[in-house]
Amino acid sequence: MNSTNLDPTKDTLVPLLRRMLLIRRVEERLSADFHAGKLPGGVHLYIGQEAVAAGVCAHLRDSDTITSTHRGHGHFLAKGGSPRAMMAEIWGKQEGICRGMGGSMHVADVSKGILGANGIVAAGLAIATGSAFAAKLDKGDRVAVCFFGDGASNQGTFMECLNVSTLWQLPTIFVCENNNFSEFSPTATVTAGAIIDRARAFKIPCTAVDGNDVLAVWRAAGAAVEHARKGGGPSFIEAHTYRLHGHLEAEKSFLKSPYREDREIEEWRQRDPLRRFKDYLTGERICDGGEIDALEAEIAEIVEDAARFAEAGEPADPNLVFDIMFHEQRA
Amino acid sequence: MNSTNLDPTKDTLVPLLRRMLLIRRVEERLSADFHAGKLPGGVHLYIGQEAVAAGVCAHLRDSDTITSTHRGHGHFLAKGGSPRAMMAEIWGKQEGICRGMGGSMHVADVSKGILGANGIVAAGLAIATGSAFAAKLDKGDRVAVCFFGDGASNQGTFMECLNVSTLWQLPTIFVCENNNFSEFSPTATVTAGAIIDRARAFKIPCTAVDGNDVLAVWRAAGAAVEHARKGGGPSFIEAHTYRLHGHLEAEKSFLKSPYREDREIEEWRQRDPLRRFKDYLTGERICDGGEIDALEAEIAEIVEDAARFAEAGEPADPNLVFDIMFHEQRA
Amino acid sequence: MAKKRYIQAINDALMEEMARDPKIILFGEDVEISMFGDTQGLRARFGADRIRNTPICEATLTGMAVGAAASGYRVVLHMMFSNFIYTGFDAIANQMAKLRLMTGGQMRFPITVLAGYGGGRSSAAQHSDTPYPALMNLGGVNVVVPASPADAKGLLKTVLRADNPTFFLEAGGRGAETAEVPDDDYTIPLGKAAVLREGRDVTIVAIGTMVKHGVAAAAELAGKGIDAELIDVRSLVPFDEDTVLASVRKTGRLVVADEARDRCSAASHICAVVADKGFGSLKAAPKRVTVPNVAMPYAPNAEKNVLPNATKIAEAAAALVNAKAGS
Amino acid sequence: MAKKRYIQAINDALMEEMARDPKIILFGEDVEISMFGDTQGLRARFGADRIRNTPICEATLTGMAVGAAASGYRVVLHMMFSNFIYTGFDAIANQMAKLRLMTGGQMRFPITVLAGYGGGRSSAAQHSDTPYPALMNLGGVNVVVPASPADAKGLLKTVLRADNPTFFLEAGGRGAETAEVPDDDYTIPLGKAAVLREGRDVTIVAIGTMVKHGVAAAAELAGKGIDAELIDVRSLVPFDEDTVLASVRKTGRLVVADEARDRCSAASHICAVVADKGFGSLKAAPKRVTVPNVAMPYAPNAEKNVLPNATKIAEAAAALVNAKAGS
Ligand SMILES: Cc1ncc(C[n+]2csc(CCOP(=O)(O)OP(=O)(O)O)c2C)c(N)n1
Ligand SMILES: Cc1ncc(C[n+]2csc(CCOP(=O)(O)OP(=O)(O)O)c2C)c(N)n1
Numbered sequence A, B: 001m002n003s004t005n006l007d008p009t010k011d012t013l014v015p016l017l018r019r020m021l022l023i024r025r026v027e028e029r030l031s032a033d034f035h036a037g038k039l040p041g042g043v044h045l046y047i048g049q050e051a052v053a054a055g056v057c058a059h060l061r062d063s064d065t066i067t068s069t070h071r072g073h074g075h076f077l078a079k080g081g082s083p084r085a086m087m088a089e090i091w092g093k094q095e096g097i098c099r100g101m102g103g104s105m106h107v108a109d110v111s112k113g114i115l116g117a118n119g120i121v122a123a124g125l126a127i128a129t130g131s132a133f134a135a136k137l138d139k140g141d142r143v144a145v146c147f148f149g150d151g152a153s154n155q156g157t158f159m160e161c162l163n164v165s166t167l168w169q170l171p172t173i174f175v176c177e178n179n180n181f182s183e184f185s186p187t188a189t190v191t192a193g194a195i196i197d198r199a200r201a202f203k204i205p206c207t208a209v210d211g212n213d214v215l216a217v218w219r220a221a222g223a224a225v226e227h228a229r230k231g232g233g234p235s236f237i238e239a240h241t242y243r244l245h246g247h248l249e250a251e252k253s254f255l256k257s258p259y260r261e262d263r264e265i266e267e268w269r270q271r272d273p274l275r276r277f278k279d280y281l282t283g284e285r286i287c288d289g290g291e292i293d294a295l296e297a298e299i300a301e302i303v304e305d306a307a308r309f310a311e312a313g314e315p316a317d318p319n320l321v322f323d324i325m326f327h328e329q330r331a
Numbered sequence C, D: 001m002a003k004k005r006y007i008q009a010i011n012d013a014l015m016e017e018m019a020r021d022p023k024i025i026l027f028g029e030d031v032e033i034s035m036f037g038d039t040q041g042l043r044a045r046f047g048a049d050r051i052r053n054t055p056i057c058e059a060t061l062t063g064m065a066v067g068a069a070a071s072g073y074r075v076v077l078h079m080m081f082s083n084f085i086y087t088g089f090d091a092i093a094n095q096m097a098k099l100r101l102m103t104g105g106q107m108r109f110p111i112t113v114l115a116g117y118g119g120g121r122s123s124a125a126q127h128s129d130t131p132y133p134a135l136m137n138l139g140g141v142n143v144v145v146p147a148s149p150a151d152a153k154g155l156l157k158t159v160l161r162a163d164n165p166t167f168f169l170e171a172g173g174r175g176a177e178t179a180e181v182p183d184d185d186y187t188i189p190l191g192k193a194a195v196l197r198e199g200r201d202v203t204i205v206a207i208g209t210m211v212k213h214g215v216a217a218a219a220e221l222a223g224k225g226i227d228a229e230l231i232d233v234r235s236l237v238p239f240d241e242d243t244v245l246a247s248v249r250k251t252g253r254l255v256v257a258d259e260a261r262d263r264c265s266a267a268s269h270i271c272a273v274v275a276d277k278g279f280g281s282l283k284a285a286p287k288r289v290t291v292p293n294v295a296m297p298y299a300p301n302a303e304k305n306v307l308p309n310a311t312k313i314a315e316a317a318a319a320l321v322n323a324k325a326g327s
C-alpha cells in the first residue's frame, strides 16, 4: 500500500472493507442468481473494481451526488444504497428501488444522491456536470462525482464536460475506471494516448492511481473532494483496475472465442483488491482474522436477507408506467 | 513574417496572394449584395481570415478533401471552387454549385474535393475523419483537411475525431481557426485552457501559428500535409486570426449592443493578412505595385463577372428536391 | 391588454417567472446577447449565476439540464435552432424522456427547452427543420407550439411552473408579429386547443407556424361560401383530442396543416386519431397539408414550393367540401 | 433452400456482398466479436482494413460514415442497439439525410446502418426503443425492417448495392429464429410489401417484430372464423402504399401492428395514408396496435403489458369485424 500524509484510522478502514465486501458478496449472489435463470434481465458485474467505488464514496455525504454506468451496483452500494432495494429492483419487483421500472442498469436512489446507473455509455458525465452546476449555484460545499469507464472516455461529452466544469469551476470529480476493456475491445485498440492527458489539457488536478488499492483511491479521492468542496473546481482521477467477470454475465452464451487470456484474469486475481486489503489489514495488525470473519458473516446475512427479500417481493405494478412517466400528468 | 527552412518562390507567393484577394473581393461583393437586399439568405463572411484557407489549400490537390464551416466561402474558393458557381448558389440560382439547394452555408464541389461548408458547428470534423479513413484505405497519399472554429473545438466530436484519427493513423489535418469569437461570445468565456493542448493530449504534431501571416500558415500546413501524405497520421494547426466583419452580415439588425470594441477591430485591421502580405511582397521586392494592381484588376473582373453571372442566373428548379433527395429514388 | 410582439411575450414570461421563482436558471449558447430576442435583458436582471452563455456542446447541455433539474433547479435550456436538438438528442431521448420512469418516479424534470423551428427564410436544410414528430414519439416530453403572443406567454408560464420536460418551440421568424396580450398574470393550460373560428363545413387543425396560414385559409374559404372551423392545437403533447373530435363531429371533414415533413408527422398522427375515434363522423377523407419528405431547399422559390400555405390549406379544405357537394 | 437463422441470413448477405464488392467496409463498436452475431467472421475473412472495431463515439461514427461514403466507399455502420442511434443522431439527421439535397445531388451515400431494435427481454428503457418513426420523418433515409431470414438476406443485399442511406433494423432478440432461405443470389426490392396471408375480412399490416405476432393473430382469428389478410411491410421508407390500399379495398378494415410508441408512429402514418387514399373503402375505423407513449419498463410483467402481441392484434381485428356484424 502507498503511504501518504493522509493517515486513515481503523474507523475509516473497516467501513471501507465493509463496503467492498458488501459489493462483492451481493454481486456474487447476483451472478449465481443470473446463471440460475432467476433474473429477468442481464447484469454487468463490478467484481474486481470494488476498491474504486468504496474508496471514492467513503468521502461523500448523502447530499453529494454521483452518476454511474451500466456497471453500477458497486457505486450504488458504496454510496449507501440499500442492498434489499437494489436486489428487488434487479428481480423486477415492486419493492425495488425503482419499483421494477429500471432494473440492473438503472439503479438510482435520489435520497442518497445516487442519480443513477445508466445504460448509455458516458451519459453520466453531463448529468454529473449539471448536478455540479446546481451544487455551485447552491453555494454550499456539495460535490458531484462521475464514475465512467475507459471506453466512455472516448465519447466527446468527456471533453465537453471537462470544458464546462473547468470554465465554471464546478465541483465535478471525474473518476475514470480504466479496467482495460471497452466491452470486448482492449483499451489500447480503441483509445489513443493516455486518457489522463485528455484531462490534463484543462490544467485541473489529475491523478492516476492503482484502482485495486483502496487506500490509494481513498487518498486521491479525498484530495479531489476537498479541493471541490473548497471551491477549487473539478479534478480527474484515473483508477487502473480490472473486471474479473465478463462484460456481462451472459457473454459466454454468444462469444465464439475468448477475448482475453485466462492467464491475464489469473494475474489480476492475484491483485484482487479485496484480498489485498484484507491482507493489508491483517498484515498491519489493524484487524485480526476473527474480525474479518465476523464481518464476512454479517455481510453474508445481509446478502441472504436481501436476496430473500427480492425473491419474495411482489411483481412490479404493470400499470405504473402510465402514472409515473410524467409528474402529475398521465402518459 | 517568420522565416523557416521552407523557402517559397514567387511562383508560390503570387498564387497565395491571388487566392486571398479573390476571397476578399468576392466577399466584399457578397456583403454589398446582402446589404442591398439581393441575397435570399444570410451570409457569414470570412474577411480577415483569408490567410488560413489560402495558406493551407495551397498544398492541396483536387483529390484531397476538405470540410468547412458555416463560414465557408474562403475555403471553397481557396480549394479551387468556381466564384461564378458559388455566387450563383448564394443567389439561389440553378447555375449554383448546388443548384440553389444549399446556399451560402452549404457550398460544396465534390469534383474539387470540397465536401461542403456546413451549418452544423463541428460537423465537418467527423466527415473529414471519414474521408481520411477512405484515403487511408485507398493506400494513396490523399489527405483530408478539416477547417473548424475555436467555438467548434468545444464540441466533443473534436476529441472523438482526434482519437480515431490518431488511433488509425489517418491523414486528417485539423485546422482550428481561432478568431477569438464563438458567435458573440469571446473565446475565453466559453473555452477553458488552450485548444492546442486538447490535441497535444494525443501526441500528434501540433502547431500554433499567426493565422494572419499567410506564410506562417503555409509553412505549418506544408509540414502537416507532407506528414500526412507520408503516412505519419494526423496533425493539428491552430491559426490565430480574427473576423473583421460580423458573425453574420445581418447581426446589426438584432444586436442591441456591441459585443466587441471598435478599437479591437481597428487593431486587427492593422494586422489585416492581405495588407500584410502585400506589404511583404513589395517590401521584399517580390512584386511591385504594378503587378499587384494588375492582379487586383484581374480579380475585380472575375468578381464582377461572377456577380453578373449569379444575378442573371435562372431561379432554382422548384421540383428538383423530389428528384435528388435520393439517388435513383423519388422522395 | 397591450400589443406585444411574439418574442416579447416570451421574454415577458421568462422575466416574470424568473422573478417569481429563484430556482429557475437559464443557459444556452449566446443567451446573454440573444439572437432571437427571447432571452434579452435576462442577464442584466438576473445575473451570471442564473443566466449563462455556454460553450457549443449540445450533447452536454441537454445532459446538464437533466443533472441540474435532478438536483433541484428549474432549468430553461435554449437550443437556438431546432436542428441543434439533434446534436443534443441523446440526453433528450435516452435520459430526459426516460429517466423518471427508469427511476420509478423518483425524479422530476422541470426542464423547458426553447428552440426556433420552421422554414421560409432561405436558411436552408440545417436551420429549417420542424422537429416535433421525433419529440412526440419519445413519450416522455411535452411539446408546446404557441402561435400567438398571448398564447406564447400563457403557455410558457404554465410550462415554467410545471415539473415535466417540455419543448417550447418558437415559430421561426415570427418574433416580430404583434397581437394583444393580457396584462395580468395568466396561464394557459397544456392540452387545451383553441377554436379560433367556428364553422360548420370543415375543420382545419393548424399547428404552430401554420395557424397564421390557417386563419388566412379560413378567410379565403369564407369568401367562397365555405364555413371552416379553425383549431390551433397549442400543444402537441399533451394533445386535446376532445376539441378536435368534437369539431369533426360537427363538420365531418378534417384538414391538418403541419410544417413537419409528412411521414410520421403530427398531422399523420392527428389524422390517425380522428380516423380511429371519429370514424363515424367523417364524411370525407382526413387530409394532411404538410412538407413533403424532403430536406428544406435554400432557393426561395424551391422552399416556397414545399412549404404549406394558406392557398394549399384552402384548396385541400375546399376539395373536401366540394367532393361532398359533387357526390 | 436451407433453414437459416435470421442473424445468419444477415451474416450471409454481408459475407456475399463484401466478397462481391471490395468497396464495402464495415465498422462499429465490437463488430469483430459481434454480440448479435450478424458481423461474426467478417474480420477473419475481410481483414482489418474493411472490418473495424471503433471507439465508443457514435456522433463521430455517423459523421465518418458520411465522409467515407462521400469519398467513394460503401459503408456499413453497426450501431448495436437502436437507442445508440440517438447518440449519433446529429450526423444522421443533419448530414446523412440532407447532404445530398444540400449539395444539389453531387453526392451519393451508400450507407447501411445496422441496429437491433425492440423490447421484450427486460433490457429496460435504454436498450429497447423502436426508433424508426424519427428516422421516417427525416425524409432522406430509407428504413428497412425485415421480419424473416429470407427477407433479411434479400433486402440487405439490395440495400448494400444501392446508393442511399438506409437503416436496416434488426428485430431484437429474434436472431435465432429459423426459416427457409433460398440458396441462390437473390435480392428483394425495397418498397414491396409481402402479403403473407390472403383474407377477406380485415387487413393486418405488421411491421418488423410484429409480423410474428401478426401471423399468430391471423391464425387465432381464423379459428374464430375471421379471415384476415396479413401484410408484412418489409420496408417503411420507401413504403408500399399500393399493396396496403389494395388489401383495404378488399377487406374494408385495417389494423396496423407496430412496436413503436403510438404518437407519430409508423402505424399512425399508415392509418393516416389509408384514411386519406382509401377512405372510400374503409368500413370501420383504422386501428393501431402500438406501444403506449411510455418508456419501456424493466419488469417482465410491466413490459409485457405495454408490448403489442398476437392477442392484442387479434382482439383489435375481431372488434372491427364484429362491429360490422353487430351494426
Ligand atoms: C452510447 C452507447 N454506446 C454503446 C453502448 C454499448 N456498451 C455498453 S458497455 C460498453 C463498453 C463500456 O466500456 P467502459 O466505459 O470501459 O466500461 P466498462 O464496461 O469497462 O465498465 C459499450 C460499448 C452503450 N451502452 N451506450
Ligand atoms: C450544432 C450547432 N450549434 C450551434 C450553432 C449556431 N452557431 C453558428 S456559428 C456558431 C459559432 C461558431 O464559432 P466558431 O466555431 O468559433 O466559428 P466562427 O463563427 O468564429 O467562424 C454557433 C454557435 C450551429 N450552427 N450548430
Ligand SMILES: [Mg+2]
Residues within 6 Å of the ligand: A149, A150, A151, A177, A178, A179, A180, A181, A182, A183
Ligand atoms: Mg472499461
Ligand SMILES: [Mg+2]
Residues within 6 Å of the ligand: B149, B150, B151, B177, B178, B179, B180, B181, B182, B183
Ligand atoms: Mg470563432
